[in-house]
Amino acid sequence: MSAKDFLFELGTEELPPKALKTLSDALESEVRAGLAALLGEETLKQSVFTSYAAPRRLALLVTDLATEVAESRTLVQGPPANIAYDKDGNPSKALEGFARKCGASLDQLTEVNGKISFEQVNPAQPVAPLLPEIVTQALDKLPIPKRMRWGASRAEFVRPVKWVVMLFGDEVVPCEILGHKADRHSRGHRFHYNEPIELFAGREYVAVLKEKGKVLADFAERRELIRSQLLGEATRVGGQVVIDEALLDEVTALNEWPVALTGRFEERFLEVPAQALISTMADNQKYFHLLDDAGNLMPYFITVANIESRDPQQVIEGNEKVIRPRLSDAAFFFETDKKRSLESRVDALKKIVFQKELGTIYEKSVRIGKLAALVATQIGGDAAQAERAGLLCKTDLVSEMVLEFPELQGLMGYHYAQNDGEPEEVALAQNEHYMPRFHGDELPQSRTGIAVAIADRIDTLIGLFAINQPPTGSKDPFALRRATLGVLRIIVERELDLDLRSLLEAATAQYSGLPAQDSAAEQVLEFMLERFRAWYEEKGISVDNYLAVHALKPSKPLDFDRRVRAVAHFRTLPEAASLAAANKRVGNILGKAEQVGTDVDEALLSGDSEKALARQVTALEEQLLPLFQSGQYEQALEALAGLQAPVDRFFEDVMVMADDNAVRNNRLALLQRLRNLFLGVADISVLAA
Structure with missing residues (x-):
């Protein structure tokens, strides 16, 4: 199957910086979903999707996209075959209606699995004319809380749209998106190259914008360039730049051609709590702050300009003039506040x-x-x-x-x-x-x-x-x-x-x-x-570990946590599965009994299995009490793991629901005491096998 590269670019006024990456990811996801529905996931595997996002553009490149939707066949089923014809062999109204619906003659219909059916052939069709609708639907689904209109246009988007590029191979896909006819002309940097840039191939998009238009369209490339520039500027002044990842993403979304520059502010401002100065610089100006080797704030900041100035000192001085009154405000507020006690x-x-x-x-x-x-x-x-x-x-x-x-x-x-x-x-x-x-x-x-x-x-x-x-x-x-x-x-x-x-x-x-x-x-x-x-x-940690403890509803969080961790440890023991199943069985038996006590009459115990279990339960009750009281639940469950063999033998050899009421109640009381031992930690009967 032949394939071509598909390039879509939407040019806008400056997009919201905090939403840029989200919009870019959503555009790729929605277009991918639309193409998958059209071509099928298997066909789409040959294609590679690459998103681009910059302050004035969202773009998507899909390389090696199939040029046509392959022919397909669909079996349409109609009325049951036994009612398709009357007793004289004439077609029923249901059959004739089905034929009309399918646009088929009666002789084109067949019987499949007892129903009249028609094999509908969907001929192959070119992909290019279908791309605008897929893109339009993707744009409509973008997570934009509030859309806007501009001028006399009825189109709505997060920001006014200025141009649309849509290429399939080297040809423009004729369409109109958000009030603009698609062509092959992108735009360069607003200040460095504010002119149209003609595109002939999707794979040239990034290189052409970078070399000719002074635009770095790749968000990740731009972000890492800014990071390296920040580190370089910090080294130059002997400091350590603090790179907040959220701020870095926001600054990346604000700049198409980033250039990091270091400015300075007066040392007297360092008397203000550092976090106040940092908030002023980061939140209001999108500056990065620097620390010295001792972790103290330095009187420097790094700004990222969206222009490669011939006189960067002027840009630096301009930023210093902007930050000075903001820092002065912070200093004034701090001094004013200190005049009154909390x-x-x-x-x-x-x-x-x-x-x-x-x-x-x-x-x-x-x-x-x-x-x-x-x-x-x-x-x-x-x-x-x-x-x-x-x-x-x-x-x-x-x-x-x-x-x-x-x-x-x-x-x-x-x-x-x-x-x-x-x-x-x-x-x-x-x-x-x-x-x-x-x-x-x-x-x-x-x-x-x-x-x-x-x-x-x-x-x-x-x-x-x-x-x-x-x-x-x-x-x-x-x-x-x-x-x-x-x-x-x-x-x-x-x-x-x-x-x-x-x-x-x-x-x-x-x-x-x-x-x-x-x-x-x-x-x-x-x-x-x-x-x-x-x-x-x-x-x-598996949710049933949590459920086993939650069943008891211990109201001390630290105790709750220790129990859950103990159950998680218990699950690693070879005896765990058998004891969990036994506890479930015990719970079911006790749940059907009306009243169950805990007093066990040794005289009513019969058989080695029953007596052995009773002895171990009694011994463990004394052994585990201090462990329960001190919250040593792992050790308690490890000790209880030793019950696996006697419990299994008990159920193999003993009929709990004996005909004799006294014997039956005595055995139920033994099981209740057995269950209470485990409930000292958790209800392990809820553990999955």
């Missing part, structure tokens, strides 16, 4: 509503403080400091710096608390209570920070559930799932012996009159324990 800002929180049914930020802070004191007491922290830190933990929200740079909340609270002379742990908690801020983020270190972090999240969880606003499948406006995982991570990774149920009940007691308050603690507990499922799936 404590003096507490009353201002009374005017800020957290949630209309849950009160103000001030009321939330009071609740956080009291709950944090309880947590601190339980984890060996200072209750008074925890309550103080909780009361102050939201006060930096009304500072000038955080109002200007919301992403600095917590960090500025730390600096202002230090300035106020607050105890070090109270100061640390101002920032630490927001940790972890995102998946994989660092956890709070101080006991006070841990207490406030847990209290803040639990208060929010209880409050929202108590007013019947839990997360739904698609909406979680208060990030309750993230809050839950934060609490679980803190407790498990910091190895804290905290009971969620008691904390949730204490948090609930601080509210009054909420519609679902009575059931909130249990609802939140179940919600939080359910989050463990995703936690373990991410760690590669």
Whole structure:
């Protein structure tokens, strides 16, 4: 089958930088899906897809694309053969209607598997005329939250469209896309080569744009060029550039012909907390900051220009002029904020509503403080400091710096608390209570920070559930799932012996009159324990290990985690499968019994198998009790693995449901004690074979 290269390029005004890569990937995915539906996956395997994305263009090159859709045959089935003709041999109306539908004569119809059928031949057809529709549908499916119109056009896209290139081989595919007729003319760099560039072959696209148009169309190539330039500039001034990958992607999406340049700012600004300066440079100006060998911020920044200037010093000076007033603002806010203590800002929180049914930020802070004191007491922290830190933990929200740079909340609270002379742990908690801020983020270190972090999240969880606003499948406006995982991570990774149920009940007691308050603690507990499922799936631990522990609903996260890990270890033992099956069998037997006790009468035991199992169960009850109490679940399950042989022999030799009621009940009691031993860790009967 013959093949040609297919090139599509959509030229636009500057595309949203944070969405550029997403749009490019989606365009490739949708066009690929359209071509697969047309040609079939097997035919499409010979083709190679390459996406290109730059500030003013989205492009896709498909090399070795089949030039035609191969002939195919489709069997269309109609009415049953036994009703196709009447008793006189005349065709029925159903048969005639089927023939008309297929555009066929009666003699072209055949019988297949008892039904009148027609083999429809789909002739081969050229691919080129079908490409515009595939591209149009792909563009319509791009993840664009809000489309726009421009001029008198009725076309809609994320930005105004300026040109369209569509080549199949060396020929233009005639069509109109988003109000523009396709041709072979791309455009060069807005400043270096703002002229049409004629294209004759898709494979020349990247090279022609680069050499003639001063445009690097390949997103990955551009990103790595910027990275190398950043590293080179940092070396030149003796620093280490901090390359945030999200910022690098954004800068890559802003530049077609990137050139990194290093600027400088006044050292007096270094008296401002470094993160404030970094936020100013990164968020507002898209600059990269530099650190010295000791990890301290240096008075330099690296900007990436979209032009190769003949006088780069002018570009540098222009950026220095822009950043100076922004850094001056940060310095002014910092100095102004330090004139007032965090404590003096507490009353201002009374005017800020957290949630209309849950009160103000001030009321939330009071609740956080009291709950944090309880947590601190339980984890060996200072209750008074925890309550103080909780009361102050939201006060930096009304500072000038955080109002200007919301992403600095917590960090500025730390600096202002230090300035106020607050105890070090109270100061640390101002920032630490927001940790972890995102998946994989660092956890709070101080006991006070841990207490406030847990209290803040639990208060929010209880409050929202108590007013019947839990997360739904698609909406979680208060990030309750993230809050839950934060609490679980803190407790498990910091190895804290905290009971969620008691904390949730204490948090609930601080509210009054909420519609679902009575059931909130249990609802939140179940919600939080359910989050463990995703936690373990991410760690590669089988979900049935989680289910085995969840069946018991232990409310201490650290204890929950130890049990799950113990079950995962137990699964590696050769006895595991047999004992899991035996536990399932025991569970089924006990489930059918009305009342089962745990008192076993030795006089009613008969046979070596039954007596041997009873002896081992009794011995293990004494041996395992201290292991259960100390949370040594792996050792407990290893000991229980020794029951495999006696349990198997018991079921081979003993009829549990004996006719004699006393004997039957005695055997059920033995099985109940056996099952209770395993339930000291988990319900292993749910483990898959």
